[in-house]
Amino acid sequence: MSALPAIQHSWQSIHAEVLRRIRERDWKPGDRVPDEAELATEFGCARATVNRAMREAAQAGFLERKRKGGTRVATLPVRKATLDIPVIRLEVESRDQRWSQKLLLREMARPEGVPGFANFVGKALHLRVVHKADGRAFLLEERWINPAMVPQILEIDLETVSANEWLVSNAPFSGGDIAFSAANASDTEAGLLAIASGAALFVIERVTCNGDQPITQVRLAYAPGYRMQTSI
């Protein structure tokens, strides 16, 4: 009962009220909640407005919705965190630091054992780059690029433009996979990053594809101190 203070509109206010009821245990985990039509009456708005509010809450993991089954409060709310994967240069500049890079290696080679390039035949563009923030090396990039997918990149001056940035702007892609892990720095890596051998690196591995064709695979190894953050 107890309708809301009279004037309630906007899906956001309803969304907030829904989250409040979950947080305050008005609606308990596992509970069936009133259906959209009922809530629309209670809130005095159109069903579509309730739908929007509930859909967003479900997408965030707070509710579980099923046709005919109705809507229930999630029992074990799987929290969903959204990470931004920015262009490296912008990530550095957003910390008010100056970005620069050094191209250590540029070759055409056979990608062997490279994730995403399993069935690849012929040679691919292989890059190794050190990224610097205010002149200090903080990130090693090891990248393989499928030249069949982005032939133009063979003519780009990768000393000037980062492959990362060029690809983001010029390589259409449909999807990919990302994995995060930790790894001990090899002697070589330690030398390049000016850190102790064996130091713990934060590693991001990413494969991007267009359809079923791989475009690029990259391994980013961040020097100690790097933190990837987000809110939930």
Place this chain on the structure above:
Amino acid sequence: MSALPAIQHSWQSIHAEVLRRIRERDWKPGDRVPDEAELATEFGCARATVNRAMREAAQAGFLERKRKGGTRVATLPVRKATLDIPVIRLEVESRDQRWSQKLLLREMARPEGVPGFANFVGKALHLRVVHKADGRAFLLEERWINPAMVPQILEIDLETVSANEWLVSNAPFSGGDIAFSAANASDTEAGLLAIASGAALFVIERVTCNGDQPITQVRLAYAPGYRMQTSI
């Protein structure tokens, strides 16, 4: 020009077509794209349908929308990856392994230098737990819990029920922060995980709050081999 094959409906098909145009460079980065009314005419649907498709594309980072400014293709599309933060037990069981835990420490203590507990006065519940998959230790959990926010937890048998799981189901919370990083295993950590001292651990640090009150802070250190994965 070239209207679509005639029958086009559903925001999802329009969404797919929009992404295709971006991918295939029909619409180039930075380009202004037709406004909603125009697209609605082209696709032969209501403006609300176009709105839904474009809104989702913008949320995913492919478009930038501004009132009056119109909609443009993002020049440097910031990829957004969504991570699921599951309950540890379920994560293990989803790999068809058996989950178990060992409670190493349970004390009331002053949280000093604990993120999120900066202004905390008095004592908090401090836990240290080893999580095992098929009997093999793979994760160290170090947790602080604000007893004022969840007094019932003081009476829970944390040997049986994981604090992680209990909190997820019983502690209402409104938000929090997560950070991911890498760290070298200390001698103690190495001993507990049966790995070499200094090995690279994947670390997740999370603070959850209700309003401005901290509920719990946890540091999860995963043994080498752990990968957190997602698709984009």
Place this chain on the structure above:
DNA sequence: GAGTGGTCTAGACCACTGT
């Protein structure tokens, strides 16, 4: 001021899926 996206409404039909 005017153009464009953001949202709300009232009603309708459809698609799943539990009973």
Place this chain on the structure above:
DNA sequence: CAGTGGTCTAGACCACTCC
């Protein structure tokens, strides 16, 4: 089969922001 969420429509008004 029937209840519930998912979506579409046509129209309206509002809010922001560029000119």
